[in-house]
Amino acid sequence: MQYLIQLLISGLAIGAIYGLIAMGFAVIYKSTGLVNFAQGEMTMIVAYIAWTISTTVSGNVFVVAVGAILTAIVLGLVIERVVMRPMLGEPVFATVMVTIGLAVILRSSINFIWDAYPHGLDLGVGRDIVRIGDIGVRTGQMAVIATLLLLLAAVWAFFRYSKFGIAMRAVAADDRTALLMGISATRVHAIAWAASSVIAGIAGVFFAISYDLSPAMFQLGLKSFPATILGGLDAVLGSGVGGLLIGITENLAGGYLGSGMKEVAGFAMIIVVLMIRPFGIFGERDIERV
Amino acid sequence: MTLATEAAARSEQTAPAAAHLLEFRNVRIVYDNAIEAIRDVSIAVPEGGIVALLGSNGAGKSTLLKAMSGILYTEEGVIENGAIRFRDQEVHRLAPDELVRRGIVQVPEGRRVFPALTIDENLQMGGYTKTAAEARDRRDKVFALFPRLFERRDQIAGYMSGGEQQMLAIGRALMTDPVLLALDEPSLGLAPLIIDRIYEVIAKLRDEMKMTVLLVEQNAQRALDIADYAYILETGRVVLDGTASKLSANEDVQEFYLGVSGSGRKSLRDVKHYKRRKRWLS
Numbered sequence: 051m052q053y054l055i056q057l058l059i060s061g062l063a064i065g066a067i068y069g070l071i072a073m074g075f076a077v078i079y080k081s082t083g084l085v086n087f088a089q090g091e092m093t094m095i096v097a098y099i100a101w102t103i104s105t106t107v108s109g110n111v112f113v114v115a116v117g118a119i120l121t122a123i124v125l126g127l128v129i130e131r132v133v134m135r136p137m138l139g140e141p142v143f144a145t146v147m148v149t150i151g152l153a154v155i156l157r158s159s160i161n162f163i164w165d166a167y168p169h170g171l172d173l174g175v176g177r178d179i180v181r182i183g184d185i186g187v188r189t190g191q192m193a194v195i196a197t198l199l200l201l202l203a204a205v206w207a208f209f210r211y212s213k214f215g216i217a218m219r220a221v222a223a224d225d226r227t228a229l230l231m232g233i234s235a236t237r238v239h240a241i242a243w244a245a246s247s248v249i250a251g252i253a254g255v256f257f258a259i260s261y262d263l264s265p266a267m268f269q270l271g272l273k274s275f276p277a278t279i280l281g282g283l284d285a286v287l288g289s290g291v292g293g294l295l296i297g298i299t300e301n302l303a304g305g306y307l308g309s310g311m312k313e314v315a316g317f318a319m320i321i322v323v324l325m326i327r328p329f330g331i332f333g334e335r336d337i338e339r340v
Numbered sequence: 341m342t343l344a345t346e347a348a349a350r351s352e353q354t355a356p357a358a359a360h361l362l363e364f365r366n367v368r369i370v371y372d373n374a375i376e377a378i379r380d381v382s383i384a385v386p387e388g389g390i391v392a393l394l395g396s397n398g399a400g401k402s403t404l405l406k407a408m409s410g411i412l413y414t415e416e417g418v419i420e421n422g423a424i425r426f427r428d429q430e431v432h433r434l435a436p437d438e439l440v441r442r443g444i445v446q447v448p449e450g451r452r453v454f455p456a457l458t459i460d461e462n463l464q465m466g467g468y469t470k471t472a473a474e475a476r477d478r479r480d481k482v483f484a485l486f487p488r489l490f491e492r493r494d495q496i497a498g499y500m501s502g503g504e505q506q507m508l509a510i511g512r513a514l515m516t517d518p519v520l521l522a523l524d525e526p527s528l529g530l531a532p533l534i535i536d537r538i539y540e541v542i543a544k545l546r547d548e549m550k551m552t553v554l555l556v557e558q559n560a561q562r563a564l565d566i567a568d569y570a571y572i573l574e575t576g577r578v579v580l581d582g583t584a585s586k587l588s589a590n591e592d593v594q595e596f597y598l599g600v601s602g603s604g605r606k607s608l609r610d611v612k613h614y615k616r617r618k619r620w621l622s
Binding site: 139213216217219220223224225226227228229230231232233234 | 415416
Protein backbone atom coordinates (compact mmCIF):
# COMPACT_ATOMS: atom_id res chain seq x y z
CA MET A 51 0.00 0.00 0.00
CA GLN A 52 2.76 2.37 0.92
CA TYR A 53 4.54 1.46 -2.31
CA LEU A 54 1.40 2.24 -4.29
CA ILE A 55 0.90 5.62 -2.65
CA GLN A 56 4.54 6.49 -3.17
CA LEU A 57 4.22 5.59 -6.86
CA LEU A 58 1.04 7.66 -7.16
CA ILE A 59 2.63 10.70 -5.58
CA SER A 60 5.75 10.67 -7.70
CA GLY A 61 3.50 9.93 -10.68
CA LEU A 62 1.42 13.01 -9.90
CA ALA A 63 4.55 15.12 -9.56
CA ILE A 64 6.06 14.16 -12.90
CA GLY A 65 2.54 14.20 -14.34
CA ALA A 66 2.16 17.81 -13.23
CA ILE A 67 5.28 18.67 -15.25
CA TYR A 68 3.85 16.86 -18.28
CA GLY A 69 0.59 18.64 -17.64
CA LEU A 70 2.22 22.07 -17.65
CA ILE A 71 4.02 21.40 -20.91
CA ALA A 72 0.82 19.94 -22.36
CA MET A 73 -1.01 23.13 -21.42
CA GLY A 74 1.64 24.99 -23.37
CA PHE A 75 0.81 22.88 -26.43
CA ALA A 76 -2.90 23.53 -25.95
CA VAL A 77 -2.58 27.30 -25.48
CA ILE A 78 -0.81 27.61 -28.83
CA TYR A 79 -3.15 25.19 -30.56
CA LYS A 80 -6.22 26.89 -29.19
CA SER A 81 -5.25 30.33 -30.40
CA THR A 82 -3.24 29.66 -33.55
CA GLY A 83 -4.46 26.24 -34.66
CA LEU A 84 -0.88 24.95 -34.69
CA VAL A 85 0.90 22.12 -32.94
CA ASN A 86 4.20 23.51 -31.71
CA PHE A 87 6.69 20.67 -31.77
CA ALA A 88 9.33 22.86 -30.15
CA GLN A 89 7.49 22.95 -26.82
CA GLY A 90 9.90 20.54 -25.11
CA GLU A 91 12.87 22.49 -26.43
CA MET A 92 11.42 25.75 -25.12
CA THR A 93 11.05 24.05 -21.74
CA MET A 94 14.70 23.02 -21.85
CA ILE A 95 16.05 26.41 -22.95
CA VAL A 96 14.25 28.28 -20.18
CA ALA A 97 15.50 25.75 -17.60
CA TYR A 98 19.07 26.23 -18.82
CA ILE A 99 18.72 29.99 -18.67
CA ALA A 100 17.38 29.69 -15.12
CA TRP A 101 20.43 27.61 -14.27
CA THR A 102 22.74 30.21 -15.79
CA ILE A 103 21.03 32.94 -13.78
CA SER A 104 21.42 30.87 -10.59
CA THR A 105 25.12 30.31 -11.14
CA THR A 106 26.09 33.76 -12.41
CA VAL A 107 23.67 36.31 -10.95
CA SER A 108 22.08 34.98 -7.81
CA GLY A 109 20.86 31.68 -6.46
CA ASN A 110 17.90 33.37 -4.78
CA VAL A 111 14.66 31.60 -5.72
CA PHE A 112 12.79 34.80 -6.52
CA VAL A 113 15.54 36.27 -8.65
CA VAL A 114 15.74 33.04 -10.64
CA ALA A 115 11.95 32.78 -10.96
CA VAL A 116 11.52 36.36 -12.20
CA GLY A 117 14.51 36.04 -14.51
CA ALA A 118 13.24 32.77 -15.96
CA ILE A 119 9.73 34.11 -16.54
CA LEU A 120 11.03 37.25 -18.24
CA THR A 121 13.35 35.29 -20.51
CA ALA A 122 10.51 32.89 -21.30
CA ILE A 123 8.31 35.80 -22.37
CA VAL A 124 11.07 37.20 -24.57
CA LEU A 125 11.77 33.75 -26.04
CA GLY A 126 8.10 33.25 -26.89
CA LEU A 127 7.74 36.71 -28.45
CA VAL A 128 10.94 36.35 -30.48
CA ILE A 129 9.93 32.94 -31.83
CA GLU A 130 6.51 34.28 -32.80
CA ARG A 131 7.90 37.40 -34.46
CA VAL A 132 10.89 35.92 -36.25
CA VAL A 133 9.82 32.38 -37.09
CA MET A 134 6.05 32.09 -36.95
CA ARG A 135 4.71 35.41 -38.19
CA PRO A 136 6.22 35.08 -41.68
CA MET A 137 4.36 31.77 -41.90
CA LEU A 138 0.98 33.39 -41.27
CA GLY A 139 -1.48 32.30 -43.92
CA GLU A 140 0.73 29.46 -45.14
CA PRO A 141 -0.62 25.91 -44.98
CA VAL A 142 -0.79 24.44 -41.47
CA PHE A 143 1.38 21.51 -42.48
CA ALA A 144 4.22 23.76 -43.62
CA THR A 145 3.98 25.80 -40.44
CA VAL A 146 4.10 22.72 -38.24
CA MET A 147 7.19 21.58 -40.15
CA VAL A 148 8.75 24.93 -39.29
CA THR A 149 8.18 24.24 -35.58
CA ILE A 150 9.96 20.91 -36.02
CA GLY A 151 12.90 22.71 -37.60
CA LEU A 152 12.84 25.21 -34.77
CA ALA A 153 12.90 22.31 -32.30
CA VAL A 154 16.06 20.88 -33.83
CA ILE A 155 17.77 24.27 -33.80
CA LEU A 156 16.89 24.95 -30.16
CA ARG A 157 17.93 21.43 -29.18
CA SER A 158 21.35 21.81 -30.78
CA SER A 159 21.83 25.28 -29.35
CA ILE A 160 22.15 23.71 -25.89
CA ASN A 161 25.44 22.13 -26.95
CA PHE A 162 26.66 25.36 -28.53
CA ILE A 163 25.78 27.67 -25.69
CA TRP A 164 26.16 25.37 -22.70
CA ASP A 165 27.56 21.84 -22.73
CA ALA A 166 26.48 18.23 -22.97
CA TYR A 167 26.81 17.40 -19.27
CA PRO A 168 23.99 17.13 -16.76
CA HIS A 169 23.72 19.91 -14.20
CA GLY A 170 21.76 20.25 -10.98
CA LEU A 171 19.69 23.36 -10.47
CA ASP A 172 20.16 23.94 -6.75
CA LEU A 173 18.17 26.85 -5.40
CA GLY A 174 18.18 25.50 -1.88
CA VAL A 175 14.47 24.69 -2.09
CA GLY A 176 12.30 21.82 -3.21
CA ARG A 177 14.55 19.01 -2.12
CA ASP A 178 13.45 18.73 1.51
CA ILE A 179 11.37 15.69 2.25
CA VAL A 180 8.15 16.05 4.19
CA ARG A 181 6.96 12.89 5.93
CA ILE A 182 3.27 12.17 6.13
CA GLY A 183 3.06 8.87 7.99
CA ASP A 184 5.20 6.46 6.04
CA ILE A 185 5.03 8.48 2.88
CA GLY A 186 7.80 10.87 1.96
CA VAL A 187 7.06 13.78 -0.37
CA ARG A 188 9.54 16.32 -1.59
CA THR A 189 8.45 19.93 -1.26
CA GLY A 190 9.34 20.49 -4.91
CA GLN A 191 6.86 17.80 -5.87
CA MET A 192 4.12 19.36 -3.80
CA ALA A 193 4.91 22.79 -5.26
CA VAL A 194 4.69 21.64 -8.88
CA ILE A 195 1.33 19.93 -8.30
CA ALA A 196 0.00 23.06 -6.59
CA THR A 197 1.34 25.23 -9.42
CA LEU A 198 -0.36 23.09 -12.04
CA LEU A 199 -3.69 23.29 -10.23
CA LEU A 200 -3.41 27.05 -9.81
CA LEU A 201 -2.49 27.61 -13.44
CA LEU A 202 -5.31 25.35 -14.58
CA ALA A 203 -7.81 27.46 -12.68
CA ALA A 204 -6.30 30.71 -13.95
CA VAL A 205 -6.17 29.61 -17.58
CA TRP A 206 -9.70 28.24 -17.46
CA ALA A 207 -11.05 31.52 -16.15
CA PHE A 208 -9.02 33.43 -18.74
CA PHE A 209 -10.41 31.55 -21.74
CA ARG A 210 -13.92 31.49 -20.35
CA TYR A 211 -14.42 35.02 -19.12
CA SER A 212 -11.80 37.46 -20.36
CA LYS A 213 -12.37 39.29 -23.63
CA PHE A 214 -8.84 38.50 -24.66
CA GLY A 215 -9.26 34.81 -23.93
CA ILE A 216 -12.44 34.65 -26.00
CA ALA A 217 -10.61 36.54 -28.77
CA MET A 218 -7.92 33.85 -28.73
CA ARG A 219 -10.57 31.22 -29.34
CA ALA A 220 -12.11 33.35 -32.07
CA VAL A 221 -8.78 33.80 -33.83
CA ALA A 222 -8.14 30.06 -33.67
CA ALA A 223 -11.53 29.31 -35.17
CA ASP A 224 -11.40 31.86 -37.99
CA ASP A 225 -8.60 34.39 -38.05
CA ARG A 226 -9.83 36.30 -41.09
CA THR A 227 -13.23 36.95 -39.59
CA ALA A 228 -11.53 37.92 -36.34
CA LEU A 229 -9.60 40.53 -38.34
CA LEU A 230 -12.88 41.85 -39.73
CA MET A 231 -14.06 42.42 -36.16
CA GLY A 232 -10.97 44.47 -35.41
CA ILE A 233 -9.18 41.74 -33.47
CA SER A 234 -5.47 41.87 -34.19
CA ALA A 235 -4.56 38.25 -34.89
CA THR A 236 -0.84 38.92 -34.69
CA ARG A 237 -1.13 40.33 -31.19
CA VAL A 238 -3.22 37.36 -30.11
CA HIS A 239 -0.64 34.97 -31.55
CA ALA A 240 2.23 36.81 -29.89
CA ILE A 241 0.59 36.63 -26.49
CA ALA A 242 -0.25 32.95 -26.95
CA TRP A 243 3.40 32.19 -27.71
CA ALA A 244 4.62 34.22 -24.76
CA ALA A 245 2.14 32.54 -22.39
CA SER A 246 2.95 29.10 -23.71
CA SER A 247 6.65 29.75 -23.33
CA VAL A 248 6.18 30.88 -19.72
CA ILE A 249 4.15 27.78 -18.87
CA ALA A 250 6.78 25.58 -20.51
CA GLY A 251 9.52 27.42 -18.65
CA ILE A 252 7.83 26.90 -15.29
CA ALA A 253 7.70 23.18 -16.06
CA GLY A 254 11.37 23.18 -17.04
CA VAL A 255 12.50 24.90 -13.88
CA PHE A 256 10.47 22.55 -11.67
CA PHE A 257 11.88 19.57 -13.53
CA ALA A 258 15.42 20.84 -13.14
CA ILE A 259 14.92 21.40 -9.41
CA SER A 260 13.53 17.91 -8.79
CA TYR A 261 15.71 16.04 -11.27
CA ASP A 262 18.58 17.38 -13.37
CA LEU A 263 19.29 19.53 -16.37
CA SER A 264 20.56 17.70 -19.39
CA PRO A 265 20.48 18.11 -23.17
CA ALA A 266 17.99 15.22 -23.24
CA MET A 267 15.39 17.30 -21.42
CA PHE A 268 13.60 18.13 -24.67
CA GLN A 269 12.14 14.62 -24.48
CA LEU A 270 9.76 16.03 -21.90
CA GLY A 271 7.98 17.55 -24.87
CA LEU A 272 7.56 14.17 -26.53
CA LYS A 273 6.22 12.72 -23.30
CA SER A 274 3.84 15.60 -22.78
CA PHE A 275 2.43 15.47 -26.27
CA PRO A 276 0.40 12.33 -25.45
CA ALA A 277 -1.01 14.25 -22.48
CA THR A 278 -2.27 16.95 -24.83
CA ILE A 279 -3.76 14.42 -27.22
CA LEU A 280 -5.30 12.57 -24.31
CA GLY A 281 -6.88 15.69 -22.87
CA GLY A 282 -7.80 17.12 -26.25
CA LEU A 283 -5.54 19.44 -28.24
CA ASP A 284 -7.97 22.31 -27.88
CA ALA A 285 -8.60 21.68 -24.18
CA VAL A 286 -6.12 23.54 -22.01
CA LEU A 287 -7.64 22.14 -18.83
CA GLY A 288 -7.89 18.67 -20.29
CA SER A 289 -4.22 18.80 -21.22
CA GLY A 290 -3.26 19.54 -17.64
CA VAL A 291 -5.35 16.64 -16.37
CA GLY A 292 -4.06 14.46 -19.20
CA GLY A 293 -0.54 15.13 -17.94
CA LEU A 294 -1.43 13.88 -14.47
CA LEU A 295 -3.01 10.74 -15.95
CA ILE A 296 0.03 10.02 -18.10
CA GLY A 297 2.36 10.57 -15.16
CA ILE A 298 0.44 8.18 -12.93
CA THR A 299 0.08 5.56 -15.65
CA GLU A 300 3.79 5.68 -16.40
CA ASN A 301 4.77 5.36 -12.78
CA LEU A 302 2.38 2.53 -12.02
CA ALA A 303 3.45 0.64 -15.12
CA GLY A 304 7.09 1.23 -14.26
CA GLY A 305 6.59 0.18 -10.65
CA TYR A 306 4.55 -2.95 -11.20
CA LEU A 307 5.31 -4.11 -14.75
CA GLY A 308 9.00 -3.30 -14.94
CA SER A 309 10.84 -0.16 -15.94
CA GLY A 310 10.72 -1.05 -19.63
CA MET A 311 6.97 -0.56 -19.59
CA LYS A 312 7.31 2.94 -18.23
CA GLU A 313 8.17 4.45 -21.60
CA VAL A 314 5.44 2.58 -23.41
CA ALA A 315 2.57 2.92 -20.94
CA GLY A 316 1.63 6.49 -21.77
CA PHE A 317 1.46 5.88 -25.49
CA ALA A 318 -0.43 2.62 -25.05
CA MET A 319 -3.02 4.53 -23.05
CA ILE A 320 -3.30 7.14 -25.81
CA ILE A 321 -4.07 4.53 -28.41
CA VAL A 322 -6.86 3.08 -26.32
CA VAL A 323 -8.35 6.45 -25.41
CA LEU A 324 -8.21 7.78 -28.96
CA MET A 325 -10.02 4.71 -30.24
CA ILE A 326 -12.89 5.55 -27.91
CA ARG A 327 -12.74 9.36 -28.04
CA PRO A 328 -10.81 10.52 -31.12
CA PHE A 329 -10.97 14.18 -30.03
CA GLY A 330 -9.47 13.48 -26.59
CA ILE A 331 -11.17 13.10 -23.23
CA PHE A 332 -11.98 16.79 -22.85
CA GLY A 333 -11.65 17.91 -26.46
CA GLU A 334 -14.48 19.50 -28.37
CA ARG A 335 -16.00 17.79 -31.30
CA ASP A 336 -15.91 19.91 -34.43
CA ILE A 337 -19.29 21.46 -34.80
CA GLU A 338 -20.87 20.44 -38.05
CA ARG A 339 -24.40 21.36 -38.74
CA VAL A 340 -26.13 19.19 -41.27
CA MET B 341 -30.13 57.04 -27.46
CA THR B 342 -30.91 54.72 -30.30
CA LEU B 343 -28.44 53.28 -32.76
CA ALA B 344 -29.76 55.76 -35.29
CA THR B 345 -29.23 59.03 -33.56
CA GLU B 346 -25.86 57.94 -32.28
CA ALA B 347 -24.50 57.17 -35.71
CA ALA B 348 -26.08 60.29 -37.16
CA ALA B 349 -24.69 62.52 -34.44
CA ARG B 350 -21.23 61.15 -34.91
CA SER B 351 -21.21 61.52 -38.64
CA GLU B 352 -22.33 65.16 -38.37
CA GLN B 353 -19.41 65.96 -36.12
CA THR B 354 -16.68 64.44 -38.15
CA ALA B 355 -17.79 64.71 -41.77
CA PRO B 356 -19.33 68.05 -42.47
CA ALA B 357 -19.71 67.98 -46.24
CA ALA B 358 -18.40 64.70 -47.59
CA ALA B 359 -19.99 64.08 -50.94
CA HIS B 360 -19.41 60.38 -50.67
CA LEU B 361 -18.86 58.36 -47.56
CA LEU B 362 -16.86 55.67 -49.29
CA GLU B 363 -15.20 55.81 -52.64
CA PHE B 364 -13.18 53.38 -54.71
CA ARG B 365 -11.15 55.40 -57.21
CA ASN B 366 -9.69 53.61 -60.23
CA VAL B 367 -8.84 50.62 -58.08
CA ARG B 368 -6.78 47.84 -59.58
CA ILE B 369 -6.28 44.72 -57.50
CA VAL B 370 -3.87 41.94 -58.31
CA TYR B 371 -3.58 38.59 -56.58
CA ASP B 372 -0.25 36.78 -56.32
CA ASN B 373 1.41 39.36 -58.60
CA ALA B 374 -0.28 37.62 -61.48
CA ILE B 375 -4.05 37.57 -61.48
CA GLU B 376 -5.84 40.82 -62.08
CA ALA B 377 -9.05 40.58 -60.10
CA ILE B 378 -10.20 44.19 -60.31
CA ARG B 379 -9.43 46.55 -63.17
CA ASP B 380 -9.95 50.30 -62.82
CA VAL B 381 -13.06 50.15 -60.74
CA SER B 382 -14.60 53.34 -59.40
CA ILE B 383 -17.52 53.11 -57.04
CA ALA B 384 -19.08 55.77 -54.87
CA VAL B 385 -21.24 55.13 -51.83
CA PRO B 386 -23.12 58.24 -50.69
CA GLU B 387 -23.93 58.69 -47.04
CA GLY B 388 -27.20 57.21 -45.85
CA GLY B 389 -28.01 55.21 -48.94
CA ILE B 390 -27.91 51.61 -50.04
CA VAL B 391 -25.57 50.86 -52.90
CA ALA B 392 -25.67 47.41 -54.47
CA LEU B 393 -22.79 45.61 -56.15
CA LEU B 394 -24.14 42.99 -58.49
CA GLY B 395 -22.52 40.39 -60.65
CA SER B 396 -22.00 36.71 -61.05
CA ASN B 397 -19.51 34.49 -59.27
CA GLY B 398 -15.92 35.61 -59.62
CA ALA B 399 -16.80 39.09 -60.82
CA GLY B 400 -14.71 40.62 -58.03
CA LYS B 401 -17.42 41.76 -55.63
CA SER B 402 -15.96 40.09 -52.57
CA THR B 403 -12.47 41.22 -53.55
CA LEU B 404 -13.64 44.82 -53.34
CA LEU B 405 -15.05 44.24 -49.88
CA LYS B 406 -11.84 42.58 -48.75
CA ALA B 407 -9.90 45.57 -50.01
CA MET B 408 -12.27 47.86 -48.13
CA SER B 409 -11.68 45.94 -44.88
CA GLY B 410 -7.92 45.76 -45.35
CA ILE B 411 -7.68 41.97 -45.41
CA LEU B 412 -6.53 41.49 -49.01
CA TYR B 413 -3.03 40.70 -47.75
CA THR B 414 -4.23 37.45 -46.19
CA GLU B 415 -4.79 36.18 -49.73
CA GLU B 416 -1.70 37.75 -51.30
CA GLY B 417 -3.82 40.45 -52.85
CA VAL B 418 -2.49 43.97 -53.44
CA ILE B 419 -4.09 47.25 -54.48
CA GLU B 420 -1.71 48.13 -57.28
CA ASN B 421 -3.35 51.31 -58.35
CA GLY B 422 -5.97 53.78 -57.25
CA ALA B 423 -7.31 54.52 -53.82
CA ILE B 424 -10.07 53.77 -51.40
CA ARG B 425 -11.30 56.85 -49.62
CA PHE B 426 -13.51 57.05 -46.58
CA ARG B 427 -14.71 60.49 -45.47
CA ASP B 428 -12.22 62.05 -47.89
CA GLN B 429 -9.23 60.26 -46.42
CA GLU B 430 -7.24 57.51 -48.01
CA VAL B 431 -7.84 54.36 -46.02
CA HIS B 432 -6.55 51.50 -48.13
CA ARG B 433 -3.27 51.26 -46.28
CA LEU B 434 -4.82 51.07 -42.82
CA ALA B 435 -4.82 47.92 -40.70
CA PRO B 436 -8.14 46.04 -40.39
CA ASP B 437 -8.64 47.00 -36.75
CA GLU B 438 -8.12 50.69 -37.52
CA LEU B 439 -10.75 50.47 -40.28
CA VAL B 440 -13.19 48.93 -37.82
CA ARG B 441 -12.49 51.73 -35.37
CA ARG B 442 -13.27 54.29 -38.08
CA GLY B 443 -16.66 52.71 -38.67
CA ILE B 444 -16.20 50.42 -41.66
CA VAL B 445 -17.36 46.86 -41.08
CA GLN B 446 -18.55 43.99 -43.21
CA VAL B 447 -20.65 40.90 -42.71
CA PRO B 448 -18.59 38.33 -44.59
CA GLU B 449 -19.91 35.95 -47.17
CA GLY B 450 -21.22 32.74 -45.64
CA ARG B 451 -21.89 34.51 -42.30
CA ARG B 452 -18.74 33.20 -40.64
CA VAL B 453 -19.97 33.20 -37.06
CA PHE B 454 -17.43 31.76 -34.63
CA PRO B 455 -18.99 28.30 -34.38
CA ALA B 456 -17.64 27.16 -31.01
CA LEU B 457 -18.42 30.43 -29.25
CA THR B 458 -21.80 31.24 -27.73
CA ILE B 459 -24.00 33.91 -29.26
CA ASP B 460 -23.08 36.23 -26.45
CA GLU B 461 -19.37 35.61 -26.97
CA ASN B 462 -19.75 36.15 -30.72
CA LEU B 463 -21.33 39.54 -30.04
CA GLN B 464 -18.59 40.33 -27.55
CA MET B 465 -16.05 39.73 -30.31
CA GLY B 466 -17.93 42.20 -32.49
CA GLY B 467 -17.46 44.72 -29.70
CA TYR B 468 -13.77 43.91 -29.35
CA THR B 469 -12.66 47.45 -30.22
CA LYS B 470 -15.15 48.94 -27.75
CA THR B 471 -14.85 49.45 -24.02
CA ALA B 472 -16.79 47.06 -21.79
CA ALA B 473 -19.49 49.65 -21.08
CA GLU B 474 -19.90 50.59 -24.75
CA ALA B 475 -20.07 46.93 -25.72
CA ARG B 476 -22.80 46.22 -23.16
CA ASP B 477 -24.74 49.17 -24.48
CA ARG B 478 -24.39 48.05 -28.09
CA ARG B 479 -25.34 44.49 -27.17
CA ASP B 480 -28.63 45.63 -25.64
CA LYS B 481 -29.42 47.41 -28.90
CA VAL B 482 -28.56 44.36 -30.98
CA PHE B 483 -30.78 42.23 -28.74
CA ALA B 484 -33.58 44.75 -29.24
CA LEU B 485 -33.19 44.40 -33.00
CA PHE B 486 -32.93 40.60 -32.89
CA PRO B 487 -34.93 39.28 -29.92
CA ARG B 488 -34.17 35.75 -31.12
CA LEU B 489 -30.49 36.26 -30.31
CA PHE B 490 -31.39 37.31 -26.80
CA GLU B 491 -33.43 34.16 -26.27
CA ARG B 492 -30.53 31.98 -27.35
CA ARG B 493 -27.65 34.08 -26.05
CA ASP B 494 -25.90 31.26 -24.15
CA GLN B 495 -26.15 28.72 -26.95
CA ILE B 496 -23.31 27.66 -29.18
CA ALA B 497 -23.48 29.65 -32.42
CA GLY B 498 -22.52 26.70 -34.62
CA TYR B 499 -25.78 24.94 -33.84
CA MET B 500 -28.04 27.75 -35.01
CA SER B 501 -29.95 27.71 -38.28
CA GLY B 502 -28.59 29.57 -41.29
CA GLY B 503 -31.03 32.44 -40.85
CA GLU B 504 -30.19 32.82 -37.18
CA GLN B 505 -26.49 32.73 -37.99
CA GLN B 506 -27.02 35.51 -40.55
CA MET B 507 -28.77 37.58 -37.90
CA LEU B 508 -25.93 36.90 -35.50
CA ALA B 509 -23.39 37.89 -38.15
CA ILE B 510 -25.24 41.17 -38.75
CA GLY B 511 -25.62 41.73 -35.02
CA ARG B 512 -21.93 41.07 -34.50
CA ALA B 513 -21.06 43.65 -37.14
CA LEU B 514 -23.45 46.16 -35.54
CA MET B 515 -21.54 45.72 -32.29
CA THR B 516 -18.68 47.70 -33.86
CA ASP B 517 -21.01 50.73 -34.11
CA PRO B 518 -20.48 51.06 -37.86
CA VAL B 519 -21.01 54.08 -40.07
CA LEU B 520 -20.78 51.92 -43.18
CA LEU B 521 -22.07 48.38 -43.09
CA ALA B 522 -21.16 46.11 -45.99
CA LEU B 523 -23.03 42.85 -46.45
CA ASP B 524 -21.56 40.12 -48.63
CA GLU B 525 -24.36 37.97 -50.05
CA PRO B 526 -26.69 38.11 -47.07
CA SER B 527 -29.26 35.95 -48.87
CA LEU B 528 -26.84 33.14 -49.69
CA GLY B 529 -28.31 29.73 -48.97
CA LEU B 530 -31.33 31.02 -47.08
CA ALA B 531 -35.01 30.25 -47.57
CA PRO B 532 -37.05 33.01 -49.26
CA LEU B 533 -38.96 33.76 -46.07
CA ILE B 534 -35.75 34.22 -44.11
CA ILE B 535 -34.37 36.40 -46.89
CA ASP B 536 -37.45 38.63 -46.52
CA ARG B 537 -36.68 38.99 -42.85
CA ILE B 538 -33.01 39.83 -43.49
CA TYR B 539 -33.97 42.46 -46.04
CA GLU B 540 -36.49 43.97 -43.64
CA VAL B 541 -33.63 44.41 -41.20
CA ILE B 542 -31.41 46.00 -43.87
CA ALA B 543 -34.17 48.49 -44.70
CA LYS B 544 -34.57 49.22 -41.02
CA LEU B 545 -30.84 49.89 -40.65
CA ARG B 546 -31.05 52.47 -43.39
CA ASP B 547 -34.38 54.08 -42.56
CA GLU B 548 -34.35 54.10 -38.78
CA MET B 549 -30.67 54.03 -38.03
CA LYS B 550 -29.43 56.14 -40.94
CA MET B 551 -26.72 53.65 -41.67
CA THR B 552 -24.98 53.54 -45.02
CA VAL B 553 -25.14 50.11 -46.60
CA LEU B 554 -22.99 48.53 -49.29
CA LEU B 555 -24.80 45.44 -50.45
CA VAL B 556 -23.08 42.73 -52.45
CA GLU B 557 -25.49 40.29 -54.04
CA GLN B 558 -25.93 37.69 -56.71
CA ASN B 559 -29.63 37.88 -56.06
CA ALA B 560 -30.07 40.97 -58.25
CA GLN B 561 -33.82 41.20 -57.89
CA ARG B 562 -33.71 41.52 -54.13
CA ALA B 563 -30.84 43.96 -54.18
CA LEU B 564 -32.37 46.24 -56.83
CA ASP B 565 -35.63 46.33 -54.90
CA ILE B 566 -33.97 47.88 -51.90
CA ALA B 567 -30.96 49.75 -53.29
CA ASP B 568 -30.81 53.36 -54.42
CA TYR B 569 -27.96 52.89 -56.81
CA ALA B 570 -26.25 49.83 -58.24
CA TYR B 571 -23.08 48.78 -60.02
CA ILE B 572 -22.78 45.66 -62.12
CA LEU B 573 -19.41 43.98 -62.15
CA GLU B 574 -18.18 41.50 -64.67
CA THR B 575 -14.71 39.95 -64.62
CA GLY B 576 -13.29 42.73 -62.50
CA ARG B 577 -14.80 45.71 -64.30
CA VAL B 578 -17.88 47.84 -63.80
CA VAL B 579 -19.92 47.18 -66.92
CA LEU B 580 -23.01 49.11 -65.96
CA ASP B 581 -24.14 51.43 -63.23
CA GLY B 582 -27.14 53.59 -62.49
CA THR B 583 -30.03 54.12 -60.17
CA ALA B 584 -31.73 50.93 -59.13
CA SER B 585 -34.92 51.77 -61.00
CA LYS B 586 -32.99 52.54 -64.17
CA LEU B 587 -31.07 49.26 -63.98
CA SER B 588 -34.24 47.29 -63.26
CA ALA B 589 -35.67 48.65 -66.48
CA ASN B 590 -32.54 47.93 -68.50
CA GLU B 591 -33.06 45.14 -71.03
CA ASP B 592 -29.65 43.53 -70.58
CA VAL B 593 -29.99 43.53 -66.83
CA GLN B 594 -33.41 41.97 -67.10
CA GLU B 595 -32.07 39.37 -69.44
CA PHE B 596 -28.90 38.40 -67.59
CA TYR B 597 -29.56 39.13 -63.96
CA LEU B 598 -33.29 39.25 -63.38
CA GLY B 599 -34.18 36.27 -65.52
CA VAL B 600 -36.82 38.21 -67.43
CA SER B 601 -36.87 37.18 -71.06
CA GLY B 602 -38.32 39.69 -73.50
CA SER B 603 -38.57 37.48 -76.55
CA GLY B 604 -39.72 34.10 -75.37
CA ARG B 605 -37.49 31.31 -74.13
CA LYS B 606 -33.95 31.16 -75.32
CA SER B 607 -31.58 28.32 -74.88
CA LEU B 608 -28.76 28.85 -72.40
CA ARG B 609 -26.31 28.52 -75.25
CA ASP B 610 -27.82 31.47 -77.06
CA VAL B 611 -27.79 33.56 -73.95
CA LYS B 612 -24.16 32.79 -73.24
CA HIS B 613 -23.20 33.54 -76.77
CA TYR B 614 -25.11 36.79 -76.78
CA LYS B 615 -23.64 37.75 -73.44
CA ARG B 616 -20.12 37.14 -74.63
CA ARG B 617 -20.66 39.09 -77.84
CA LYS B 618 -22.26 41.90 -75.95
CA ARG B 619 -19.31 42.12 -73.61
CA TRP B 620 -16.82 42.26 -76.44
CA LEU B 621 -18.78 44.87 -78.34
CA SER B 622 -19.22 47.18 -75.40
